[in-house]
Amino acid sequence: MKNTKEMRNWLNDLGLNHPLVIAGPCSAETEEQVLKIAHQLKDTDVSYFRAGIWKPRTRPGMFEGVGALGLKWLQKVKAETGMKTCTEVANAAHVKLAIEHDVDLLWIGARSTVSPFIMQELADALEGTDKIVLVKNPVNPDLALWLGGIERLYNAGIKNLGAIHRGFSTYEKSKYRNIPEWQLAIDFQNKFPDLPLINDPSHITGKRDMVFDVSQTALDLNFDGLMVETHFDPDNAWSDAAQQITPQALVQMMVDLKIRKESDPEAKFNQDLSTLRAKIDVVDQQIIDLLAKRMQIADSIGGLKKTKNVAVLQSKRWNEILGKMVLQGEEKGLSEEFILKLFKAIHQESINHQEKVIKD
Numbered sequence: 001m002k003n004t005k006e007m008r009n010w011l012n013d014l015g016l017n018h019p020l021v022i023a024g025p026c027s028a029e030t031e032e033q034v035l036k037i038a039h040q041l042k043d044t045d046v047s048y049f050r051a052g053i054w055k056p057r058t059r060p061g062m063f064e065g066v067g068a069l070g071l072k073w074l075q076k077v078k079a080e081t082g083m084k085t086c087t088e089v090a091n092a093a094h095v096k097l098a099i100e101h102d103v104d105l106l107w108i109g110a111r112s113t114v115s116p117f118i119m120q121e122l123a124d125a126l127e128g129t130d131k132i133v134l135v136k137n138p139v140n141p142d143l144a145l146w147l148g149g150i151e152r153l154y155n156a157g158i159k160n161l162g163a164i165h166r167g168f169s170t171y172e173k174s175k176y177r178n179i180p181e182w183q184l185a186i187d188f189q190n191k192f193p194d195l196p197l198i199n200d201p202s203h204i205t206g207k208r209d210m211v212f213d214v215s216q217t218a219l220d221l222n223f224d225g226l227m228v229e230t231h232f233d234p235d236n237a238w239s240d241a242a243q244q245i246t247p248q249a250l251v252q253m254m255v256d257l258k259i260r261k262e263s264d265p266e267a268k269f270n271q272d273l274s275t276l277r278a279k280i281d282v283v284d285q286q287i288i289d290l291l292a293k294r295m296q297i298a299d300s301i302g303g304l305k306k307t308k309n310v311a312v313l314q315s316k317r318w319n320e321i322l323g324k325m326v327l328q329g330e331e332k333g334l335s336e337e338f339i340l341k342l343f344k345a346i347h348q349e350s351i352n353h354q355e356k357v358i359k360d
């Protein structure tokens with residue numbers, strides 16, 4: 001699969017002057033609930049109305065969706081509001097039913113993207129469709145697996161493709177439900193700049209008061225749109241209550257979000273930007289020189305340890321360095337998260353260098 005300008009066709013054809021917005025409840029609960037939310041989202045920036053019909057839940061015994069019955073409600077949404085509709089599909093039977101009920105956009109969930117078998121089954125079931133198919137990132141931060149899933153659909157002749165960034169599972173304590181790992185989304189855009197990329201702030205945050213902030217970051221990183229879970233009574237939603245926002249809050253959010261351009265033609269702006277970028281280039285060069293210097297010292301330590309048969313890993317010394325760097329970083333306005341990531345990477349490289357010296 002190669003990046004092509006045509007990948008954006010389905011998005012360009014919508015002719016939007018704002019980011020694409022997909023919104024609606026996490027789950028379709030009742031016909032009344034679906035239609036009430038849909039009517040509240042009509043005449044807003046929302047182009048596609050979403051509702052989960054088949055819900056992949058972590059543990060059995062939770063609400064697993066209303067099933068095919070909900071597809072009839074989505075048909076009513078389209079007839080009554082004119083909004084296009086979308087839902088999640090996870091197997092060939094879902095695909096068949098969704099297409100029969102004229103759902104316009106199908107998305108594939110994070111728990112399906114992890115499995116090449118499921119992705120191939122879905123690709124076979126969707127073969128040649130002109131529906132829009134969006135693929136959520138797999139639960140683990142694996143760009144190749146994400147792209148591989150999309151590629152299976154592409155190879156099945158599906159041309160209206162896109163991706164949804166919904167964050168990644170983590171065992172470590174985090175303020176997010178699924179950590180965004182923005183770098184991975186940036187790498188995705190670098191590889192496929194024309195493949196529409198939508199952000200899902202609801203699943204990244206898991207909390208409604210963080211949805212705005214994550215949406216703004218996504219737009220600042222040139223995402224093409226947002227998928228936001230929306231319910232008229234979020235606290236009493238049958239699934240994911242904490243992360244849903246009201247349709248009114250969504251409308252306000254779309255007003256408040258700053259939609260930034262990728263560049264500006266003004267000469268003074270571009271000159272100032274070039275000057276600052278030149279400064280960054282100088283600092284980046286210094287960083288590389290310093291890192292190379294540090295690794296030369298690590299090589300010497302490796303040589304010394306080799307003579308006395310001393311282990312490469314020195315946990316006590318390393319934890320001292322890490323603690324000191326976090327404190328010094330904080331004094332300079334650098335987050336603990338960043339310092340830990342940076343120095344863990346430096347430590348690993350230092351170990352690699354020493355290993356090479358010791359094994360030589």
Ligand SMILES: O=C(O)C(=O)C[C@]1(C(=O)O)C=C[C@@H](O)C=C1
Pocket residue numbers: 298301312313314315317318321346347350351354
């Ligand atoms: O101080 C050492 O013994 C080193 O090997 C250097 C170093 C580092 O790069 O700072 C690398 C590995 C050890 O785990 C601790 C520290």
